[in-house]
Amino acid sequence: MSEASETVPAPGRVRAAVWSTLAVGQLSRRLKLGSGSVVGGRVGLLFEPDLVRRLGRGRTAALVTGTNGKTTTTRLLVGALGGAATVATNATGSNLPAGLASALAAAPEVPAVLEVDEGYLGQCVEALQPKVVVLLNLSRDQLDRVSEVRMVAARFRSALSGFAGAVVANADDPLVVWAAGTAPVVRWVGAGELWHSDAVGCPACEGPVVFDPSGVGWSSGCGLVRPEPSLWLQGDEVVSGDGWRAPMRLALPGRFNRGNAAMALAAAEVLGVDREQALSAMAELRDVEGRFSTVTHGAVRARLLLAKNPAGWTELLDLLQGGDAPVVIGISARVADGHDPSWLWDVAFERLAGRRVVATGERARDLAVRLRYAGLTHVTVPDQLEALGASGAATVEYVGNYTAFQDLRRGLARTTTAPPGRRPPFVTPPPVPGACVVSGPDLGVSEPADAGASPRRRRRHDGVSALRVVVVHPDLLGTYGDGGNGVVLGARASWRGSSVELVLAESGHPLPGGGDLYCLGGGEDGPELQAAEGLARSPLHRAVERGAVVFAVCAGYQLAGTGFPDASGALRTGLGLLDVTTVKAPGRRAVGELLADPAPLPLHGARPGPVTGFENHSGHTRLGPGAQPLAVVRVGVGNGDGTEGAWSGNVFGTYLHGPALARNPALADLLLGRAMGETPVPLDDSEEQALRAERLAVATARWPRRLGVRRA
Numbered sequence: 200m201s202e203a204s205e206t207v208p209a210p211g212r213v214r215a216a217v218w219s220t221l222a223v224g225q226l227s228r229r230l231k232l233g234s235g236s237v238v239g240g241r242v243g244l245l246f247e248p249d250l251v252r253r254l255g256r257g258r259t260a261a262l263v264t265g266t267n268g269k270t271t272t273t274r275l276l277v278g279a280l281g282g283a284a285t286v287a288t289n290a291t292g293s294n295l296p297a298g299l300a301s302a303l304a305a306a307p308e309v310p311a312v313l314e315v316d317e318g319y320l321g322q323c324v325e326a327l328q329p330k331v332v333v334l335l336n337l338s339r340d341q342l343d344r345v346s347e348v349r350m351v352a353a354r355f356r357s358a359l360s361g362f363a364g365a366v367v368a369n370a371d372d373p374l375v376v377w378a379a380g381t382a383p384v385v386r387w388v389g390a391g392e393l394w395h396s397d398a399v400g401c402p403a404c405e406g407p408v409v410f411d412p413s414g415v416g417w418s419s420g421c422g423l424v425r426p427e428p429s430l431w432l433q434g435d436e437v438v439s440g441d442g443w444r445a446p447m448r449l450a451l452p453g454r455f456n457r458g459n460a461a462m463a464l465a466a467a468e469v470l471g472v473d474r475e476q477a478l479s480a481m482a483e484l485r486d487v488e489g490r491f492s493t494v495t496h497g498a499v500r501a502r503l504l505l506a507k508n509p510a511g512w513t514e515l516l517d518l519l520q521g522g523d524a525p526v527v528i529g530i531s532a533r534v535a536d537g538h539d540p541s542w543l544w545d546v547a548f549e550r551l552a553g554r555r556v557v558a559t560g561e562r563a564r565d566l567a568v569r570l571r572y573a574g575l576t577h578v579t580v581p582d583q584l585e586a587l588g589a590s591g592a593a594t595v596e597y598v599g600n601y602t603a604f605q606d607l608r609r610g611l612a613r614t615t616t617a618p619p620g621r622r623p624p625f626v627t628p629p630p631v632p633g634a635c636v637v638s639g640p641d642l643g644v645s646e647p648a649d650a651g652a653s654p655r656r657r658r659r660h661d662g663v664s665a666l667r668v669v670v671v672h673p674d675l676l677g678t679y680g681d682g683g684n685g686v687v688l689g690a691r692a693s694w695r696g697s698s699v700e701l702v703l704a705e706s707g708h709p710l711p712g713g714g715d716l717y718c719l720g721g722g723e724d725g726p727e728l729q730a731a732e733g734l735a736r737s738p739l740h741r742a743v744e745r746g747a748v749v750f751a752v753c754a755g756y757q758l759a760g761t762g763f764p765d766a767s768g769a770l771r772t773g774l775g776l777l778d779v780t781t782v783k784a785p786g787r788r789a790v791g792e793l794l795a796d797p798a799p800l801p802l803h804g805a806r807p808g809p810v811t812g813f814e815n816h817s818g819h820t821r822l823g824p825g826a827q828p829l830a831v832v833r834v835g836v837g838n839g840d841g842t843e844g845a846w847s848g849n850v851f852g853t854y855l856h857g858p859a860l861a862r863n864p865a866l867a868d869l870l871l872g873r874a875m876g877e878t879p880v881p882l883d884d885s886e887e888q889a890l891r892a893e894r895l896a897v898a899t900a901r902w903p904r905r906l907g908v909r910r911a
């Protein structure tokens with residue numbers, strides 16, 4: 200999509216590119232290798248790298264982007280404009296340049312409605328000069344590829360600065376509102392938003408964003424506020440500022456699809472379509488590339504649903520609420536999903552209590568461990584087709600993330616008979632007796648009555664005092680699922696008979712000073728600065744002096760040191776709990792599986808074996824004389840000097856996500872032993888060990904020669 204090629208006509212090359220795109224795509228379909236939209240477009244782009252611009256020049260175009268709902272909203276907008284026969288569109292969801300090229304080549308000289316990957320919006324706006332851009336929402340997703348959400352919002356903001364067309368934007372998402380703020384023409388839509396966890400920090404001033412308890416309205420201290428929408432949802436109706444209203448009748452289920460339809464309706468109006476006509480056309484859509492369809496496999500009927508991140512799952516859990524059918528959940532972690540499934544720990548799977556759950560897909564073992572700590576009755580069946588029948592029920596709900604969903608559809612297309620097999624027994628995790636979860640304003644005073652006393656070593660079955668596990672600022676330091684470390688610690692103590700209090704200490708409220716274990720997680724640059732400011736005045740230092748244990752991950756690890764970099768690379772003052780300093784590392788981010796051998800540690804019990812996790816950071820952490828490395832790297836980057844993490848006294852830091860304590864239960868027990876003053880009794884960790892063995896095998900098998908890794 201280069202500007203230089205704009206001045207060099209190459210009609211022959213363009214014709215060759217179009218012919219090869221269509222021919223290769225058709226061949227792929229005939230050989231049943233896939234839709235052909237990606238491979239065909241890739242070949243076409245080899246002939247003409249500027250193919251998207253050349254095929255899109257002069258067309259009326261609409262672009263749809265955002266984290267969730269792109270494919271559905273695109274299909275709704277296509278329906279409103281008269282259907283796929285009248286427009287060029289990437290119906291299969293292939294939203295990178297190759298897919299866009301295929302869509303444009305397949306339907307020349309007609310309007311284009313294209314879903315666009317968030318990372319390519321700027322290129323596509325510049326190449327196609329669309330009449331309208333639809334911004335749905337922004338939340339964490341594929342963090343190893345797309346990057347953190349505020350970086351995406353900043354790129355949107357830059358791409359739309361001075362944009363000549365109209366922007367249709369979700370007024371209920373602060374990140375979208377800020378991103379659209381540079382566009383001259385914006386039509387705001389009240390599409391609704393249940394997931395707010397990625398927008399608690401204002402992208403304009405880094406201060407807090409306050410959401411109205413009613414669910415409508417939000418504001419930041421700098422003046423960034425929810426704009427007045429010109430079109431919004433009101434129950435099951437869609438309402439316009441000019442007094443028009445109409446029922447929103449859709450065959451597609453769920454509140455989130457009504458929100459998608461409201462966004463598509465606003466875009467259709469920009470393109471000149473009558474509102475009533477658009478609503479009537481959108482009502483006919485019943486499934487989107489298999490989503491929301493019902494299929495039969497052997498004796499089982501399954502409704503197929505897709506959810507690929509915490510925001511999507513939050514909406515989908517509302518849809519599933521009240522049902523009793525077993526839920527089959529398929530999880531993979533390929534490029535299109537993001538290689539790190541730590542996000543599973545930000546999904547409230549606890550809402551599925553009382554229903555049987557089947558964990559399946561390539562990352563079924565990660566999911567099984569998450570379900571164990573959610574207290575859900577579950578079974579693990581890696582093969583997705585077998586998983587559909589594993590519950591023994593005639594009707595199930597299937598929910599998969601992107602590639603798991605596509606794999607299941609391909610598997611269903613190849614067979615119509617359920618394979619025979621013995622159903623595995625469902626696993627009922629041990630209960631968590633006495634666990635109390637406290638969050639936000641319910642925390643009370645920052646210093647308990649015994650604040651000045653020496654640390655109390657909790658005893659099992661004491662019947663008096665609870666082990667207090669504090670997750671520090673999960674709203675700011677919760678980007679990578681590290682809040683799951685607190686859940687793991689609380690559950691493992693409870694399973695051994697200790698009473699447990701799990702405190703979710705959100706920012707803006709006093710941090711309790713009487714905790715036994717404090718967990719800090721990963722976060723983005725702005726929220727990390729907010730956390731640093733709040734914790735500098737907190738009782739955390741005094742708690743450490745009294746013997747409390749701190750486990751800090753990624754941004755939390757950097758923050759626990761003496762200095763850490765902000766977004767510009769400038770060094771900011773850390774909390775000084777660890778003698779480490781982090782600077783911005785040159786070159787690419789450290790992203791991928793991390794495997795390290797623990798250094799000698801102050802143990803209660805046996806020394807843990809190799810530790811595994813997923814790292815995603817751009818820091819180089821230097822250890823001072825007052826800190827010891829937590830481990831020595833075998834695969835990955837870690838601190839950047841061959842070591843990983845650091846510890847001193849009762850403070851431990853690491854770059855391991857996963858979350859780390861779910862993937863390394865021996866490390867969790869080490870921390871519990873330090874906090875409780877005793878060696879924890881063994882637990883049945885068969886599911887954790889199965890996950891651990893799988894991840895060790897992956898880490899040691901990948902790139903062994905280049906990294907000098909010995910095979911296990």
